């Protein structure tokens with residue numbers, strides 16, 4: 001969906017503004033979001049200084065964009081990832097279509113990606129006869145309605161659970177229900193099959209780390225993990241601005257993003273990837289592509305005021321606080337990027353004729369800047385764009401009424417240069433209007449002011465001037481690396497390298513906790529996100545606990561990783577005795593087909609985590625041949641062993657340790673709680689595409 | 705030296721002369737010599753916000769010719785004060801002489817409530833107003849100038865005044881200058897929210913420090929047939 005000028009905006013926004021129901025839904029969702037966010041901020045003492053640090057890193061990344069992108073490209077290409085630079089939307093689309101055609105792709109599963117919305121990928125895929133299935137719950141819902149997402153984080157925010165219930169009843173033939181868990185379960189069941197039978201997965205990218213050549217994908221439902229794990233081909237699409245220098249920089253972004261986007265401490269799943277499937281890995285894509293998109297971003301880069309918009313993390317918080325957005329909803333903007341950030345980005349990406357009116361559709365109230373995690377000065381950029389659209393040679397085709405208002409404003413401003421004259425005119429006006437005033441107000445005004453009195457009364461100017469008297473198929477699939485790089489360098493050249501006013505004092509390191517405290521903190525944090533945590537003093541005790549978990553859950557089949565440090569043979573023997581059918585996956589001679597087969601139907605997956613993060617209750621797993629990624633993804637129950645000594649205090653500590661593994665392209669996943677969504681009315685539902693139960697067994701004793 | 709300049713603002717002169725007179729009275733009672741300069745009428749905010757920087761620049765030129773550093777300049781409007789303090793440097797970036805004049809003037813510019821509380825150190829101006837009042841923090845005052853507490857402090861010290869809590873107080877009233885007439889539907893929807901919250905507050909008067917918000921809320925309440933009236937802070941503080 002592309003913006004197409006002010007007339008269409010006026011029509012859509014006017015209609016939406018009158019829709020009280022829409023406003024009620026958006027207000028409720030926004031209130032819920034703000035509540036979550038306030039709670040998440042309260043318990044994160046370093047939030048403010050982390051915001052400044054995150055902003056600082058974004059500033060520096062953009063100043064070095066050319067170098068970072070070529071570093072990223074070089075690292076990824078060295079590992080066999082195909083990196084493609086697209087100068088515009090068509091270039092990106094054509095490349096993806098070409099890859100799809102060459103790979104014989106019939107079905108694509110898509111993770112949530114606003115960038116693919118921006119380039120209009122779905123219609124292009126459909127036209128090429130390829131089924132494109134949106135798999136994020138919110139995206140799935142709006143796709144069923146054949147409409148675009150109305151929010152960058154919560155695509156179906158404009159719909160109530162009743163709306164969705166009717167939709168599912170009609171399109172999926174289920175019995176009507178407005179219960180979010182029931183609706184979620186239906187989507188899960190419908191999509192499982194699609195995931196396992198798609199040839200290509202397409203996702204966005206939240207961060208791309210130049211130093212290690214790592215793409216980071218953040219999500220809650222597990223659908224993103226499916227898209228990058230199950231199909232044979234993975235295509236990631238990102239704007240040029242997503243690159244950051246160092247792996248450890250992520251520690252300043254991941255928590256902030258989770259908190260502002262959804263009010264969580266940490267998103268359920270953070271995946272790190274940097275290479276196609278390794279020689280003896282059992283899952284993951286055989287072919288991996290990264291499309292890096294310009295499409296107007298270098299224009300924004302070249303404008304020193306607009307450049308700031310490239311720091312955006314797409315957290316969506318500014319939409320939720322925007323009173324205009326909450327009254328007109330996302331669709332009225334007719335852009336993949338609605339709301340405050342959209343009103344700056346859309347003219348940048350789609351040009352003045354299409355979207356130049358959007359910067360004017362704001363009261364400049366500043367709520368967006370206040371909440372923005374990277375403090376983008378949105379009102380200032382809106383003002384800058386208004387100037388460009390007025391005196392900068394870019395023109396907006398204003399409808400007549402708005403044009404008249406503008407003309408009147410211009411004449412007023414010109415007249416105001418002569419205070420004596422305007423005062424006299426004002427007095428004259430006041431005298432003339434006096435007979436029409438009731439109780440100090442006018443019910444109708446002439447000319448451009450008619451728009452005012454259509455909806456409210458106008459204060460009658462006091463006639464006596466009181467008190468002042470004294471004073472492809474033509475596919476163009478040429479890599480545009482050089483073109484984009486040249487544009488970036490040109491954009492950076494006048495460098496106007498805005499001196500960062502942002503000198504950040506890092507917050508003092510928190511007191512170091514001992515092992516017991518770390519464990520206690522981990523248990524509390526994991527419990528808070530809905531994981532169950534059990535402690536076991538020895539490996540043997542852990543096996544007993546796992547047996548108990550399985551029997552409590554009524555699970556009669558489980559799969560276990562071959563490579564776990566706790567003797568898997570012993571686990572298998574004990575569990576089999578308990579009547580559970582146990583499959584070991586990832587052993588010598590294992591195949592992908594066998595893996596899929598065994599995971600498709602088992603109740604539980606048993607794995608071991610490499611690390612735990614105490615502050616957020618997060619599990620960190622580095623996948624390898626013996627520990628396939630699907631093991632912690634497909635089975636509805638996930639049981640994870642974690643050795644107590646492997647619990648580290650925070651994300652930064654873990655990133656320091658796993659950095660080298662990311663650099664050597666081991667796929668890493670961070671798991672925080674069971675899979676979840678808040679896509680229906682911002683209500684949290686546990687268990688979407690990933691496991692609905694997460695049991696963590698902490699083993700005190702190290703070794704076997 | 706106890707001289708201050710009061711900038712009447714264009715909306716103040718045309719629509720709220722009572723508020724300007726009240727601001728003047730409050731300042732005079734505190735023993736200040738209040739001057740209103742007649743050479744400038746408008747700070748240029750409306751033109752600036754509409755992208756008409758040429759016109760805005762002309763008005764800023766006039767404004768800066770009339771108002772010089774050295775005398776405190778009191779502005780009874782959050783958005784006009786932000787225009788001068790926050791946006792003049794952007795507007796005048798290409799005009800070194802004007803920019804310099806603006807930079808010199810900026811430290812002398814104060815929004816009305818901030819001037820009373822933070823500069824003069826006065827929270828009680830000796831006013832009396834036995835009514836239920838609620839306060840709407842105008843967006844520019846709140847988020848451009850970070851003036852949060854001063855107006856409430858002043859109101860709390862008014863005899864007989866009952867300060868009512870305004871639900872969702874920090875939400876914009878939907879004025880936004882020309883936005884109100886260029887996008888009347890959106891503006892009206894935002895205004896309806898604000899009016900509902902004002903009614904819920906149980907107040908008889910809603911107070912703001914910005915002519916734009918007063919026009920918007922006052923007009924909205926009046927159209928809706930509400931008995932609540934919109935008043936400038938100075939009008940309350942001038943009551944004895």
Ligand code: SF4
Nearest residue numbers: 312313315316318372
């Ligand atoms: S502009 Fe800021 S608040 Fe808005 S989506 Fe981007 S990062 Fe989030």
